[in-house]
Each structure stands twice: as C-alpha cells, then as structure tokens.
Amino acid sequence: MLLSAFISKRFRAYSGHKDEKNAFVSFIAKASTIGILLGVAVLIVALSVINGFEQQLVHRLLSVVPQVEYVAPSRPIADWPTKVEQLKQQPHVTGAAPFIAVNGMAQFKSQLKAVEIRGVEPSLEGDVSAINQFTQGKLVSQLTGDDVILGKQIVKQLNIALGDNVTLLIPQISEKGQSLLAPKRVTLTLAGIIEMGGPIDSSAAFIHLNKAQQTLGYDQSQVTGLRLRVDDVFSAHQIALRVGQTITDYVYISSWLRTQGSLYQDIQMVRTIVYIVVFLIIAVASFNIVSSLVMEVREKEGNIAILKTMGAKDSTILATFVMQGLTQAFVGVLLGSIVGVILAINISELFTWLSLLLGENPLEGVYFIEFLPSKLVWQDIVLTVIATFVLAILATLYPAWQATRVDPAKVLGN
Incomplete structure (x- = not known):
C-alpha cells in the first residue's frame, strides 16, 4: 500500500506537466472533483434546511395547532x-x-x-x-x-x-x-x-x-x-x-396528522427527492473519475509496463489507480463538506439578507414561518461522505482493473 501511494503521488505530479494531453486529463480530474464538491455541499445545505423545517414544524407549528x-x-x-x-x-x-x-x-x-x-x-x-x-x-x-x-x-x-x-x-x-x-x-x-x-x-x-x-x-x-x-x-x-x-x-x-399531515409528508417527500437528485449529481461527478482514470491508464501504459517488468504485482497497480480516484474524491468531499457546513450554519442570515436586497420575502404568508431555518445534523454529513466514497470506489475499479491487464511485452515492443 505504501508503494501504491508513492506511485500514485508520482503519477499525479507527472500529470501536472503542461503538455496538451496531460492538461486535458488534469482538467477532467479537476472537473470531477468540483462536481463532487458541489454535490456534497448542496446535499448538506439542502438536508440542513429540510431538518430545519421539520424542527420548526415540531417546535413552532405543532406547539400551537x-x-x-x-x-x-x-x-x-x-x-x-x-x-x-x-x-x-x-x-x-x-x-x-x-x-x-x-x-x-x-x-x-x-x-x-x-x-x-x-x-x-x-x-x-x-x-x-x-x-x-x-x-x-x-x-x-x-x-x-x-x-x-x-x-x-x-x-x-x-x-x-x-x-x-x-x-x-x-x-x-x-x-x-x-x-x-x-x-x-x-x-x-x-x-x-x-x-x-x-x-x-x-x-x-x-x-x-x-x-x-x-x-x-x-x-x-x-x-x-x-x-x-x-x-x-x-x-x-x-x-x-x-x-x-x-x-x-x-x-x-x-x-x-389530519390537519397538518400533508405539510409533514411534503417535507419528507422533498427530503427523498433531494437525496435522489443530489446523489445522482454526485454519481455523475464520480463517473467523471472513470473518464479521467481511463485516459490516465492509456497515457501511462508505458509506465505500467515498466513497473510490471520490475516485479510490481497486479494488486499494486490496482491499488495505485484506486488511490488516484479516491484522492480526487477525498479533495471534493473535504472541500464540499467545509463549504456545505459553512453555508448550512449561515443560510438563515443569507436568506434574510437576500430578502432585504430583493425587497420581498418569498416565504411570507405562505408557510408557517417567514425565515429559512437550518439544522445541521452530523449523521447526514457522515452518510453523505460514506455514500460519496462508495460511489468513488466503484468508479475507480474498472479503470484500475484495466491497468492490471496491460501487457508489458506488447507495450514495450511498440
């Protein structure tokens, strides 16, 4: 695993060179990282707002009705x-x-x-x-x-x-x-x-x-x-x-549940829709990892062939490219979690500021509250991180497996 981590780090450093092919592969990798970042941040913010509405439903509306x-x-x-x-x-x-x-x-x-x-x-x-x-x-x-x-x-x-x-x-x-x-x-x-x-x-x-x-x-x-x-x-x-x-x-x-139950059901339905839609966004971003890794495997076939002739096992090659994809996912998840938490904590103030700027409050007279609530639940963050990493691992398996199938004799002979 230490050898795979070292090789993965060298591959990333080599991909940063400014020739046209490396630049395009690097762009695809960064795009997948940004996609994961946005997906994680949006999911954390959306779930926090939904949790806030549910909390206000219990402690505000249901304390009166x-x-x-x-x-x-x-x-x-x-x-x-x-x-x-x-x-x-x-x-x-x-x-x-x-x-x-x-x-x-x-x-x-x-x-x-x-x-x-x-x-x-x-x-x-x-x-x-x-x-x-x-x-x-x-x-x-x-x-x-x-x-x-x-x-x-x-x-x-x-x-x-x-x-x-x-x-x-x-x-x-x-x-x-x-x-x-x-x-x-x-x-x-x-x-x-x-x-x-x-x-x-x-x-x-x-x-x-x-x-x-x-x-x-x-x-x-x-x-x-x-x-x-x-x-x-x-x-x-x-x-x-x-x-x-x-x-x-x-x-x-x-x-x-008879008089206000439809509101509670709407909140739960929105929660389900948010999970599905945002996880699809994260899935698309994760599958961008597939594209970048497939291109990187093609680009580094010579390096892989040399490693194999030096005695590198298939498991080492597999772990190297899995780490490549997980590194992209880790950066996206880390930055997305930070951005999502900061936005979730301050979303109420941002909504109030935006309402004052526009001169109208879209929630006024519509719902049982006139502000945008937010409740950050750490279990949601953990679930988001785990699900994103699972998708990232699945996305890296095929390109990494393809890397193990490189034939050193055929590649070096050409």
Whole structure:
C-alpha cells in the first residue's frame, strides 16, 4: 500500500506537466472533483434546511395547532372539568384543556374578515399550546371576558390597533339545525395580536371560554371540544385513538396528522427527492473519475509496463489507480463538506439578507414561518461522505482493473 501511494503521488505530479494531453486529463480530474464538491455541499445545505423545517414544524407549528382534539358533532360535551382531569391521567398525555370553536366574522367599521373563533380557558390553554410565545400585548393566559386576541393579518386587514373595539359576528343555528338565524354580535376589546407567521395569523381569534359559553347559550360545564398535548407528536394519532376510548361522549377524533399531515409528508417527500437528485449529481461527478482514470491508464501504459517488468504485482497497480480516484474524491468531499457546513450554519442570515436586497420575502404568508431555518445534523454529513466514497470506489475499479491487464511485452515492443 505504501508503494501504491508513492506511485500514485508520482503519477499525479507527472500529470501536472503542461503538455496538451496531460492538461486535458488534469482538467477532467479537476472537473470531477468540483462536481463532487458541489454535490456534497448542496446535499448538506439542502438536508440542513429540510431538518430545519421539520424542527420548526415540531417546535413552532405543532406547539400551537391542536395535536389531538375531540370535537362534539352535535350536543356539547358536558362536565368538562372532570373529563379534563381524566384525560390528564392517561399515558403520554402532558396537558388537556377545553375549547369552543366556531366560525364567524370579525368586523371593524365597514371592514369584515372571516375568522375561526376559539373560546379557551386561560388557566389551562398554556398546558396545550405555546401561543403565548407568539402574542404581543395581553397574553392568551391573561384573557378576560371583554378581550379578544386576533392574528396579525386580521389586524392588518381590518386596520385596527390594540385597544380598539372589535365586533364578532357568531352564527346561530335553529334548534332543529335546519336553518341559520341572525348572527349574534359581540363587541370586545382587542387586547393582543398573534404574530406567528402562516395561516394562523390570518384566521385565529381567541376569546374567553365563559364569553363563548354565554354567547352560544351553554352553561359553564359545556364545551364543543377537548384538546390534548402529547409527549410524542409523531404518535399523536395512535394516542388519540387509544385515549378517545375513555371519553363517554360521542366525539370526532382528530390529530395534527389530519390537519397538518400533508405539510409533514411534503417535507419528507422533498427530503427523498433531494437525496435522489443530489446523489445522482454526485454519481455523475464520480463517473467523471472513470473518464479521467481511463485516459490516465492509456497515457501511462508505458509506465505500467515498466513497473510490471520490475516485479510490481497486479494488486499494486490496482491499488495505485484506486488511490488516484479516491484522492480526487477525498479533495471534493473535504472541500464540499467545509463549504456545505459553512453555508448550512449561515443560510438563515443569507436568506434574510437576500430578502432585504430583493425587497420581498418569498416565504411570507405562505408557510408557517417567514425565515429559512437550518439544522445541521452530523449523521447526514457522515452518510453523505460514506455514500460519496462508495460511489468513488466503484468508479475507480474498472479503470484500475484495466491497468492490471496491460501487457508489458506488447507495450514495450511498440
């Protein structure tokens, strides 16, 4: 192996000579190295961004949207305090809270905006939601009966400010459920603004649970649903089904996998596509190694013949050209990893700078975040490096094997 390494080093030094043939072989070798560099760097950055989106999905979106909900389709759920305590005792349940959800309209002067009104119990909402972290002004946990908290986009569209009076129009349904009655009008004070990014800012309206009960004619023990927080969000559906069996009321069972599951599936699909596409790029760059080594073997047939006549074994020749290809791959992987890690660490700042330069943010109002997240996972880097070296080894085997088939008598005779 030491002899193969020495010969490989001498071959590389000889390839640096400036005659036309050597220059072209050197160019092909550098092109394959650059291709591997770019492929490794792009894969590391892309996977870091995908990991960042998944992290933000769990710690940002899923900390606010309901992880598990039990919603009464007809009659309200009675005696909610007892049921909340029962749910808290179930395995994998870390919090439970009641709510009343109804679609309505928010009105300020002549402006109207459709909203999802949620009546919540301030003392329990913090157990199932991190909405307080994204609220300006009065927090959800500080709501009183005369307050309402709206999303930022609602506030912007209605052109209102903290302290203004907002009217909520809540639809009423006849007792037989066959017709809509005139909506009830409830005037409340805008006490807080939710600024999270994404659809929640354009739809959420929080009021006190007691105010929602009074408006809809419920007594203080009745709600339309119960909400849970679980210790494993990716097992939320299984937990919801198991815990739901303990509820005696007739309810619909829902989890975030139904409401936000398509977003999570999109993230995983993009991850798979990135793996396939970028590994194909790395594979193409690796097969450039085949081209450069085949040309180098042809060029150095005389050297190989002389080595064989001096007693060099086929394994030595094979290892020499394998090292040639692995050296190209090593340089590309090393530089690509460095570039990829640096970009992955600073991609959020680069995206913010680019958005300011262009004067627009392509993520604003589209996703649940308005910045480009990044989470560097070292396992991804290790997997990328190993896969690249495997492809490089496979790419070097055929040219190296061809080098062992050189016939010294035939080559030196010519």
